[in-house]
Every structure is written in C-alpha cells, then in structure tokens.
Amino acid sequence: MTYALDVLQLLLLLAAAPLVRGVVSCLKARLQNRHGASVWRPYSELRKLFSKEDLVPPTASPVFRLAPVVLFAATVAAAAFVPALHGSALLGATGDFILLAYLLALGRFFLILGATDGGSPFGGMGASREALVSTLAEAPLLLGLTAVAIAAHTATIAGMVRWTLAQQFFHLSAVHALAFAALALVAIAETGRVPVDNPATHLELTMIHEAMVLEYSGPSLAWIEWAGAIKLSAMMALLIALFMPWGMPVSFSVAGLVVAPVVFALKMAAVAAGLALLESGMAKLRMYLVPDFLGMACALSILAVVFTAMMR
Amino acid sequence: MAHILFNSLLVILLALPAVTLLASPFKALRHLSPALLMIGLVAGAVAAARSLCHPCLIASDLSSITPLPFALALDRLSAYFLLLICVVGAPVALFSFSYVERHYTGRRRDWLWALLPLFLLSMVVVVTASTAFAFLFGWELMTLFSAGLILIDGDDSQRRQKLFTYLLMMHAGAAAVVGAFFMFAPHAAGLDFASIRVAAGLMPAGVRTAVFLLAFIGFGTKAGIVPLHVWLPKAHPIAPSPVSALMSGVMLKTAIYGFVRFGFDFLGTGPAWWGYLVLAAGALSGVLGVLYALAEHDIKRLLAYSSVENIGVIYLGLGAALVFTANHAPGWAALALMGALLHSLNHALFKSLLFLGAGALADATHTLDIEELGGLFNRMRTTGTLLLIACCSIAGLPLFNGFVGEWLTFQSFLGGATLAASAPAIVLPLMAGVLALIGGLAAACFVNLYGVAFLGRPRSVEAGDAVEVPLAMRAGMALLAAACVVIGIAPAIILRPLSAIVQDLIPGASLPEGALSIARFVPWLAAMVIAIMLGVALVRRVTRLTATWACGSPALNSRMQYTSTAFTSPIRKVFAQAYRPDRTLSVEPAEQPYFPASISYHSIRTVHFEQALYRPAVNTIVAAANRLRKLQTGNIQVYLLYMFLALVLLLLFMRLA
Amino acid sequence: MGLISLAAAKTLASSAAFLFITVLLMAAAKRTATCIALFSAQCAIITAQILATAYLHHSGEGFLVAILVFAVKVVIIPYALLRVVKGLKTAGEVETSTTPVQSVYITAALIPLAFVVVRPYVRALAVDGQLLAAAVALVLSGAFLMVSRKKALMQVIGLVVLENGIFVAAITTTSGMPLVIEIGIFFDLLIGVLLMGVFVFRIRDTFDHVDVSKLRQLRG
Amino acid sequence: MTLWIPLLVPLLGAFAVLACRHARVAVRVALGVGAIEVAALANAVWAVHSAGVLQSGHYLRADGLTAFFLINIGLIFSLVLAYSVGYLRHIPHGRFSSARWFFALIFLLLFTMLGVYLSANLGMMWIAVETTTLVSALLVGFYNTEGAVEAGWKYLILCTVGIAFALFGTITLYLAAIRSGLPADTALDWTSLMNAAPQMSGARELIKLAFVFVAVGYGTKIGFVPMHSWLPDAHAEAPSPISAMLSAVLLNCALYALLRFDAITSRAIGSGFSHTLLLALGTLSVVVAAFLMVVQRDLKRLLAYSSIEHMGIVAIGIGLGGPLGLYGALLHTFNHSLAKALLFFTAGHIRSKFGTLRMDRIRGMARSLPWTSVALVIGSLAVVGMPPFGLFVSEFVILTAAFTQAHYLLAIVLLAAISVVFGAMLQHFQGMLCGEPQSMGARGKSLFADVAVMTTCAACLLLLGVRIPAVFTGFLHGAMAVLQ
Helix, strand or coil: CHHHHHHHHHHHHHHHHHHHHHHHHHHHHHHCCCCCCCCCHHHHHHHHHHHCCEEECCCCCHHHHHHHHHHHHHHHHHHCCCCCCCCCCCCCCCCEHHHHHHHHHHHHHHHHHHHHHCCCHHHHHHHHHHHHHHHHHHHHHHHHHHHHHHHHCCCEHHHHHHHHHHCCHHHCCHHHHHHHHHHHHHHHHHHCCCCCCCCCCCCCCCCCHHHHCCCCCHHHHHHHHHHHHHHHHHHHHHHHHHHCCECECCCCCHHHHHHHHHHHHHHHHHHHHHHHHHHHHCCCCCHHHHHHHHHHHHHHHHHHHHHHHHHC | CHHHHHHHHHHHHHHHHHHHHHHCCCCHHHHHHHHHHHHHHHHHHHHHHHHHHCCEEEEEECCCCCCCCCEEEECHHHHHHHHHHHHHHHHHHHHHHHHHHHHCCHHHHHHHHHHHHHHHHHHHHHHHECEHHHHHHHHHHHHHHHHHHHHHCCCCHHHHHHHHHHHHHHHHHHHHHHHHHHCCCCCCCCCEHHHHHHHHHHCCHHHHHHHHHHHHHHHHHHHCCHHHCCCHHHHCCCCCHHHHHHHHHHHHHHHHHHHHHHHHHHCCCCCHHHHHHHHHHHHHHHHHHHHHHHCCCEHHHHHHHHHHHHHHHHHHHHHHHHHHHHCCCHHHHHHHHHHHHHHHHHHHHHHHHHHHHHHHHHHHHCCCEHHHCCCHHHHCHHHHHHHHHHHHHHCCCCCCHHHHHHHHHHHHHHHHHHCCCHHHHHHHHHHHHHHHHHHHHHHHHHHHHHHHHHCCCCCCHHHHCCCCCCHHHHHHHHHHHHHHHHHHHCCHHHHHHHHHHHHHHCCCCCCCHHHHHHHHHHHHHHHHHHHHHHHHHHCCCCEEECCCCCCCCCCCCHHHCCCHHHHHHHHHHHCHHHHCCEEEEEEECCCCCCCCCEEEEEEECCCHHHHHHHHHHHHHHHHHHHHHHHHCCCCHHHHHHHHHHHHHHHHHHHHHC | CHHHHHHHHHHHHHHHHHHHHHHHHHHHCCEHHHHHHHHHHHHHHHHHHHHHHHHHHCCHHHHHHHHHHHHHHHHHHHHHHHHHHHHHCCCCECCECCCHHHHHHHHHHHHHHHHHHHHHHHHHHCCCHHHHHHHHHHHHHHHHHHHHECEHHHHHHHHHHHHHHHHHHHHHHHCCCCHHHHHHHHHHHHHHHHHHHHHHHHHHHHHCCCEHHHCCCCCC | CCCHHHHHHHHHHHHHHHHCCCHHHHHHHHHHHHHHHHHHHHHHHHHHHHHCCEEECCCEEECHHHHHHHHHHHHHHHHHHHHHHHHHHHCCCCCCCCHHHHHHHHHHHHHHHHHHHHECEHHHHHHHHHHHHHHHHHHHHHHCCHHHHHHHHHHHHHHHHHHHHHHHHHHHHHHHHHHCCCCCCCCCEHHHHHHHHHHHHHCHHHHHHHHHHHHHHHHHHHCCCCCCCHHHHHHHHCCHHHHHHHHHHHHHHHHHHHHHHHHHHHHHHCCHHHHHHHHHHHHHHHHHHHHHHHCCCEHHHHHHHHHHHHHHHHHHHHHHCHHHHHHHHHHHHHHHHHHHHHHHHHHHHHHHHHCCCEHHHCCCHHHHCHHHHHHHHHHHHHHHCCCCCHHHHHHHHHHHHHHHCCCHHHHHHHHHHHHHHHHHHHHHHHHHHCCCCCCCCCCCCCCHHHHHHHHHHHHHHHHHHHCCCHHHHHHHHHHHHHHC
C-alpha cells in the first residue's frame, strides 16, 4: 500500500512542478506591479515544445541528444527520494542524501556535456560557469545534509524526516537554522535562481543555465525545462521535509491523507512566495561574487556540522 | 587449486622474456608472448578469486634456494591486490596486442614484450611476498623495470632528467621502506611477516611510531602523496601508454598495499594522531592533485595528477580507518578501510582505462594535447563511449564504480559522529566536505577533458581525420569499462569478499548495520533510471539537422568553441592560491603601452613543491660535496698531515675510551 | 770483560742524547747531502746500541742484526741516496716550506713532547725512558721532515728517519725481534728506498723538477 | 707442500715471462703460468676445505679464512689475466712499460699477495704487505705519463708511511705477547697468539695501542677516510686491469691483515674498543665517499671512491660483529670485488673507444659500445646495491645486523649514504649511456676474451644475488668459524 502512495506522491510532485514555477513567476510579476502570465503557462509551454521539431546541430554527437534524457531521468530519480505527503518516499526509505546529491551531479554532468557538444561559444560559456557553481555548491550541500544526518543519527532521508517529526518545533536548536540557511543558499545556486543565475533572461553576461540549453529546441528543450522545474520543486520539498515536516501524517490514516496534500500545498506556496520576494528584492550577483555567496553557504554548513557534533 | 594456478602465473611471467627473445626472429610467433601473457594473467585472476574465499598460506617457498628467506603467500589482502593486478593486467595486455605492433618495431618491440611481464612479475612478488627480503626484492625491481620500459620510448636529455628524478625519489622511498622493515629486526625472530606480526606487539610505543612514520614516508613516496608526488607527473606521461596505465593503475596500488600491510596488519592500533596525519595528507593530495589536473592540457599529465587526487581519496579512507581503530570503533574502521580498498580497485580500473584511451587517442591523432582535439566522438564511437564511461566513473557519479568507493568513505565519515571523543566527531564529518569538494572538482576536470576532447568541432586537421583504433585496443578498453559498470551497478559481487578481508585485518570488526545497504539499493536505482530513460527516449520526436543560429555571423568554426583553458579558467581563478603561476606580459614598445607593436603573454605554473622542498635539498648535498672535494688538494704534504692527524686523534680517543 | 760491559752500558745511556743531536742537526740542514750524512750517523749510533744490548743480553743473533743494520743502513742506503743526489744534477739544497729557524724550533718542541708521551709507558714497561723518548722523537721529526720538505728526496729521508724511530722503539722495548723478521724488514726497507730513488729519477724526467709540492695535477 | 706451490709458481712465472724476447711469446707463457697458478690455488683451497687447517713449515699456514680469500684472488686474477691479454694493444712503449714487464709485475704482485694470505706469522705478513705496496707502485706508475708518475709517487710514500705505523703496531703486539709470557720465537705466530690471547688481557693498554697503529697502518692500505687520499689517484692513473686488481683484491688483502689483528685483539681484550673504532672509520668512509662521488668528473676516480665507500660498508659489517655482521662483511668483500672488476673492465673499453674517461665528454655509449654498455649497467646496478645482484643481499644482511643491535642512527646514515651514491651514479651514467654518439666511427669490436670475462663477472654477481651455492656458503662459514 505504501508503494502506491509513494508512486502517487512522486507523480504528484512531477505534475505539480511546472505549476510551482508558474506560481513563483506569477507572484514575482504581481510584486513588480505587473499582471504577469497565468499560473498555468509552463504547462502550455511544455505542450508547445513537445509538438515542435527537435533541431540538432550537424556536428553534434549522440551525446547531445542523450544529455536531456539522462538529465530528466536523474532528476526524477532524485525527486523520488523527497518525501512530500508522508514521512517517506519511493526511494527515500533506504536511499540516503549522498545518493540524492550525486544523482543531481549525474544530471548536471550530462547537461554540461550536452552544452559543450553544441559547439557554440554560449554552450561552452554556460558549461564553464555551471562547472564552477556546481563544484563550489557540492561541499556545502553535503555538509548541510551531514549536519542534519548527524543530529538524526541516520543517513536516510526518511529517517531524518521521522526524527524531525518527533521533535517539537521550539525544541529544534539553532543548529537547524544554520543547516536550513546553508541548504537554502545551495538550493538557490543549484536551481539557478536570481542571486546566482537569472532563469528569465538570455543576456549572455548573466545567464548560466540558459546558456547551456540555448542549442536545444523542441522535445529535448521540453524535457530539460521540465527537469529544471522538477529540480526546483524537489529542492523546495526537501527543505520543507527536513526542516518543517509538521503536518505530514506520522502513521497511515485516511484523515491524514486528506489533510497532508492541503498542508503541503500551503507550505509550498509559502516557500514560493519567499522565493519570489527574494528574487524581486535582489539583483543578480556578478559572476566572481558567486564564490563568496557559496563560501557563505559553506561556512554556515561547517558551523552547523561542528555545533551538531558538539551538542550531541 | 589456487596454489597451482598462482605458480603457473609466476612461471609464465618469468619465462616470457626468454620466450620473447627466442621467438623474435620468427614472424609467425609474433603474437606468442602477448597470448601467453594473457593466459598467465587470467590464471592469476582465477587463483586470486579462489583464494579470496579461502586463503592458502604458503603459495610458493623458495627459501631453500635464495640466500635469504623468500616466500610468497596468498592471504586475503594479497589475493585482493593480486586480483587487482591481473584484472587490470589482462585488458592492458589485450590492448597492447595491437598498440605495440603499430608503434614499436624490431628490438624495441622485443624489449617491451620482455620487460612488461617482468614488470608485472615484480608487482605480483611485492603484493604476495610474505618475507621482507621477497618484498624488497620485488619493490626495487618494480622501479627498475618500469624505468627500463620508459627508456624504450626514447632517451633524449629531457626524458632522462625526468627519469632521474623518478628513480632517485623511488630509491629514497625504498630506503625508508627498508628502514621500516628493519626496525622490527631487534624484536623479531626473523624478517618474515609472521614473526614481524608477533614482534609488532612487543615493541615499545616509540619504535612503533618510528616504524609507522618510515612506512608512511616510504609508501607515500611511491603512492605520490602531495609533498612527495613530484615524480608522478614526470614519470607516468613519458612511459608508453600501456605501461603508464599499469604504472598509474597498479603500481601506485602496491604502495597502498604496503601501507595497509604496515598500518593495519603489522602495527594494528596506534595513537589517533597517526590517523589525522594520514587524513591531512589525503586531503592535501586530493585537493591539490585535482587542481593541478585542471590546469593541464596534456592528457597524460592530467591523468597523472588525477592519480595523485585519487590516492588522496584512498588515504582519506585509510586515515579515517586509523582514527576509528585508535578510538576503539572496529566496525566503522572496517567500513572506512573497505571504502579505501574498493576505491583502490575502482581507480585501478578507470585510470588504466583512461590511460589506454589516451594511448588510443595518441594512436589516432598523434597528439596528446586536448586543445588540438575535439569532435572525436563522431569519428571514434566505441573509444568515445568507453571513455565516457571512464569519465563518469572517475567523476564518482552513481551507476558507475567510482561512486561506490566514495559512498563507503562518506558513510564512514558519518560514523565519526558516533564516537565518544569530540575531536574525531568534528574532524571526520568535515572530511565529508573535503571529499565532496574533491568529487566536485574531479567532475569538473573530467567533464572538461571529455567535453573538449570528444565533443564539439575538431580543432585540428589530425582530429578531423581521426580513425577508430583497431579491434584489440577497443576490446581491451571494453573489458575495463564493463568492469567499471558492473561494479557500479551490482557492487555486491565485490563488497562481500571485501568485508571478509577487512574482518581479517581489523580484529573484532562487525560492519555497522546500514553499511552495505548500497549493495541492495543501487541495482533498483539503476533499474528505475534506465526505465525512465527508455521511456523518455521512446517519445516520438521529429529531429532535423540544421546549423544553429550564430547571432548573424556566417558560420560557427572550431575557434569559437571553449578550449580547456577557457573552460577551467573560472575555477582556476577562484583557486588561484593553489597555482601562483608567474605570468609575464611584455608589450613592445614599452613607452607607448596603448599602441603596442607586439604583445606576448607567458604563464608558467611554478611547481613550488619542487622549488621549495627538493631544489634546496639537492643544492645542499652538491655544496657539501664541493667543499669536501677541496679537501683532496693534490698536495702530498697535506695528505701526510691528514694521516698524522688521524693517528693523533685515534690515540687521544684510545686514551679517553 | 768488565770494560766492555761498562762501555756497552755507557753507549746505551748516551745514544739517546746523540740521537737527539742528529735530529736537531737534520732539521737545520740546508743541503740534502748533509741530511744523508746525518742519517748514516744516526744509523751508526743505532748499530752501537744494538751491539750494546746484544752484548748485555748475550744473544748471538743481536750481533748478526748489528752487522746487517750497519751494512744496510749505514753503508748501502746512504750510498744509494748520494748517487741519486748526484744523478739529479739539480740544485742540491733543501727547499722547505718552513724557514730553517722555524723547523729547528718545531723539532726542538717535539723532543719534550716525546718525553711526555712516553712517560706512562716507561713506568708500565720498566724500560729506559730516554731511549724510548728518542725513538718517539725520531718518529715525530721524521714525520715533520716529510710534511715540511718540498724535495722528493727529502721526503724519502724523512721516511727512513721515521723507520729508524720505529726500529729504535723496537730494540729498546723488546730487545730484538726474531731474526728472519728483522732480515725481512731490512730487505723491504732497502728495496723501498731503491724504488723511491727510481721514482725520483722518473719525476725529474717527466716534470723537469723534483719539487713535490708542485705535483698537484690529480685533484678532487 | 700444497701451500708452497701456489706461492712459488707466480715468482718463477714472473722470471720466465721476463726471460722471453717477443711480446707474443711472453703472453703465451703468462697464460700458461696463469693456468698452472689457478690450478694450484684450487688444489690448495680444496685441501684446506677438506683438512681444516694446513701448516707447512714455520711460516706458511692456511685456514678457512685464507681459503675464502684465496677463492677471491684466484677468480679475480684469472679474469684480470684474460682481460689484459686483449688489453695489451694500448700499452705505450717506454721504460718498464712493455708487455713482458706488465705480466712480470702482475705475477710478482700475485706472489706478494699470496705471501700475505699464506703467512702464519704477523711479521711475515707485514713484510708481504710492504712488498705488495712496492710492486703495485711500479704497476700504478706503469704508463709513465705525468699523472701516472705523480700517482705512483703519492701511492708509494703514503702507503709506506702507513705500513710503517702498522709495523709499530705489530711490534707493540709482539711486546705485549712477550710481556705476558709467550716465548720470543713464537710470539708473532698467529695461532700461538690466538691461543695465548686470554692471558694477554693484562697488557690491555699495549694491545689497544697496537690496534690503533694497525688500524691506521692497514687502514691506509684499505683506503679508510682520512687516509684514503692516494686511492683515487692510484686507481685512476693505473691501467684498467691493474686498477681492477688493486680495487678488487689488494684492498681485500689489507682487510685480511686487519681481520687477523681484530681476531686477536677481540679475543684478548674484548671487541668493544676495536669494533667502535672500525664502526667510526667505516661510517666516515661511507659518508665522505658518498658525497665525493656526487661531484666526480672522471669515471675511474668515481669507481675508486665507490671502492672506499664499499670498504667502509665492510668495516661497518666487521664493526657490528656477530654472525650476521661478519657473514655480511665477508660476503660483501667477495661481491664488491666482482662488481668492481666488471666496472673497471668496462672503463678500460670506454677509454680505448672514446679516448677519454671524462664522463661529461662521453655520449651515446649504448649505441657505439652495446656489449660494454650492458656490462656497465649490470655493474653499476650491482655496485649501487640493486636486487638481483649479490651486493643487495650482503647490504641487506649488514643492515639487519645494524638494526638488530639497535644502531638506528648508523643504519639511517648508511641508508642515506647509499641513496646519495645511487643518485650520483645514476646522474653520471645516464649521461654517458644515452644520447646521440658523436662521430665515433665504426662500433667498437669487442674481443671474445673481453666479452667472456665480463659475462662471467655478471653471471657470478647474478648467481650470488639469487642463489648462493652450498659449497660457497660452506667456505663462508669456515671463514667465520676462524674469526669467531
């Protein structure tokens, strides 16, 4: 029975991903006194892209077409780790955070390869910058998750969520705040949101993720966009699950099943609003300030690990 | 059974040089020695696999013949490393089938086929030795034969200078290893491993620390730990590709074997600072190794530096294991040691695959500089896919074997938090961050290597008309790639024997419960990812080949692509402290900087280890020698004076003694 | 017979003093020929000492050894050395690296040093201290001659003086070695000196000088 | 009787060679006498091996130790003789420098060295050592060039002074023996001294004085630092077969004399004093020679310093004492003599082919002299102590002895010196072996005799490194029994 729930949870997450991105862009538009596109625009965009032709540069190799496929598969597998409706997820029960982090790295690895295969300067530029950002984000991501894992005495994500559920909100120590801040900063860098990278623009001075996918079109671009949306919602769901899981049913009950989606939706909306507020409040950082941004995340995660280990 | 197979391996490897030299005139027997080598190595692999399950103690004992006791044994640890040698050796031999034919002729070809088996034999003797004499016999010969193989490729003065550094450092390292072995002499009945184990228990703490430090320095020099790594990027690139595959993949592992044999088998538990020293060396080597690899254009130098990085990762695992044994947590120590041993095997597999790939590239495009390659995937499809697997494995991505070793090491770092003492509880989890940084940098380095070399447009004429390498070379590489993927997807086949080995080495070690969960979990994960990929690939799509929009300029050409320097420049800017290159920018004429006739920019990455550490040492020796040389003045009266002074001094000494 | 034994005792007592005199004169000598003469005088004194000890110990061998010493050291070796000096035809004087006054002072300083060195052994071995001191003085002055003199021949003379010192030490302490050994030693000494003479001639043929301090080609 | 033959044959041989007119006849006579001599030596060695100790008359005696060193001298002498037959082409004519004199002097040198080994009496041994100096001085100065004369003179003077001190040491021991009651005529007999040694412990000071003088005296002949100054000049200027003979056998001869003395002193007053003295001299020699090898420019001078270093290692072996130390030291003398002979033979070839021994002027040897380069590589690997060859085994044993007696500092210094030597040798030889040969004309044709000599050397070295024959170990243990 739990398998069915986990699969349903995963499908829900995949389906809701474009909606989350739509909500974020709509909220940002409202904050900037613009009407903005409707919340359902990403779905129509995906439908449009799926119907278009897939343009491939003549000099490209099969890796160019393989990259979006591997990216999507890896991101979906990573999303399968993240609990949303109840304490555990399809692969979350036994899979641990190291696998989650490195699955995201697998997706990124092939995306960068796809970008360099395009043979255009933009692809190379995007790939080179993405390599820098992901290299610097790797350490704080893992250290942040390690801090939580040490506190919860387990490496599996389901175990961590179950441990946090058992704590009272007010008993959570400052350490969790540090870990949360570090992981939030890393999430922003990973999903390419404003302070690190601007998802909306094609201005070559600033774009990282967009530069890599400039060569893609049609279904390939659709899979990449969808994978990006899944990654955003998965990271948001992970933050919620690890630091604000209250509302998820601990044991299996029909009432819990009705309440959980509503609570989850409210929390996701709150995080989306926070993100929109942050994005319209801040301008994009210069390229060589990103290392300081991620350096801050790294310092926070190191402190988190040290304090968790001390307070054991 | 394993006993007979192992001896047959030894006999074949010993007989091969004679067979090669005898068979060299006959055209028909050209492939005799490579075939024999393959058979021998396969026999060795089977022997190793069998004795992994039930180790047979004395495999072959030549003490009655040799002047000092010389015995070989196959306990579990030796069997594991013998398996490593044979599993990597066989594909390399298969690869060399055609590589050697195409690159070497006549005497050089015979010398190579004569020295290669001896090189493998010396490594087999090192890992299976069970007496100090046998170990050191193999240890010194290993360096000599590798030097011989390097000389086959040519002996101009630049190569000789590098070879000189290599041999001198290896000899200094060997002196430390000799010291480490002989420190047991006063306490041990004989210098065979059994009595050494007994003596290790009775030794005072001071001597044990001295032995550990000597072993650390001796094996660290051979493994290529950062302060002692200076020879590695010099020696590996100048060897023929199959030989550098064996040197980087297997020879470095004999040093790891030696250090594990000393650190865990002989000395057992020691003070915690041993572990921290090894951790520090591992972290330093890991980070600096990959940073130097990022800055390289020559494939072989890049791979050599990346070997330094992977040895650093292995030392991280060993360091964690030493810290755990010091804090009486044998379970976690076993896990960390397992991670280190597994990473040794994984590194042997993908690093030799990468070096063979480099050999294939050199064979196809006659250049090793990735700045001149590009677009090779379309021209060399099999080599391209195989090296894609290799790059994914070395970057430590899931579904490939690099990840499994690093995952075990990560788990052991998490285990650090369960220790009572506060120091390891803080240090070990932080090491997870260091390992993550190393992993990230390695991924960047190898995505750069693969992307620039294989994808995009060819940057030179040779790259343009590159042709796929012959079947034997591809088959050799395919075997290694298959091994990488199999271990990546189904790690259970290697984790079970490994847990038996670590239980042998660390007494009373029961692995923590979730330790081997990856063995059950990864196959399902692989199935799910592959299923999704098939699903996505099956979605019907119309693809059209069309030139991409080039912002209005007529057409994209290969110079518009990102080169390796450009790709890695952001990372190198961020980690500039590690490089400190000395850049020289000269503008002519100097007085009008804004209307230059010519501008030249030159940047050499100063190898500051060599300048700071080794150059002064060599200079002091030469200076001392010159001062001593002045004593030999040539004047007979001064010589007479030396004699009379010596006599007077000795008489005074007699008076006092 | 008393007279002869009285004479023997007297020679034993006085030979040490005579030896010291020859050592000092040799240090001051300017020409090689005088050095050779002083050397043969020294050997004569030693022969007398051997005769005296032989007579006192009534050992027939002693007389044989005395005759041998007289033949080899007093006659043959000086004669050979003089022929070499004449054969060289170059300037006969002794080129030294230290001025004659300095060498005399140094040699003079060596003599008390010899007495100091010898004192513990004289008590332990109950031997005539004077003679033992003379032996050590001979060894030290021979060494000093070899180090300070530049002429090849002077080095030979220094060497032979050193051998004399050792020989005197042997006689005073052990009253004579087995005869065959004594004969062997003298035979060796003789051949050694002859060979050195040959080499001196060779040096003159090849280098047109016999200044040992200029032989500095082989260095490092 | 079996001892007189090997002693007198070379003496007669020397005169026989001098008597023949033509060089070709002289060579043939020399080879014949050489063959007889080797047979006589073999017979003597086998007789000693079976009978334990051979004593003939008052003055000749041979025991286990002598047998061991006779094997060494027999093997090296036959190699040198065979090699010098091919070497005669290079002897320039002048006084004393004709083929007849060359062989005559070699036989005389052999006669004197056998005199040292076979003498039962310390006095006779001293006389024999003195005559070896005289004869080898002539051989060193054989070429009559400026360098040879200078080297010969320095060798003669320095060694004679050294030997004089050794004489004083022998006399002091003789005095100590007489003082503790030995009869005068047998006071210098080695066997009687050994038997009476325990009673001589009374004259402790005298025996220590004797050992100091003997150590300095025979130390000069062995080439311990600081009395080594003559050795590089003599070995560099002498003809190559003679340098091989000097380095491989003459140093061992002086070492044999020192071993005889050390046996008596350690039995009389305990080995404390003498072994510390040997350790000090040995370590000093190893370190100074190692450093000097780094800056050498001439090949034969480099090999001479390598001999000083290896004699230092042997001294350390003897100084450590005990079964391990002694076994290592004796084995090291044998291995070293083989390796050094091989290297000097190759030096002879290089000189004849390139006309110079300046290592920085020799290039591309591997292509112009293939066989000699192989021999040079094998020889240098052996001398540096690389595994498959004998010296690795003996250095291994000596290091084990050092560590077993907890001489950690000494062992670390020895290991460091060996590494410095490895670096120096590698730096010099890689320059010579590789690179493009200048226009050296036709490749040097190598005589069958030379190739045969070099292959026997290399084969023996390899054999002693991998499998020491039982017979040889028997001789080795026989030699050790004498000294224990």
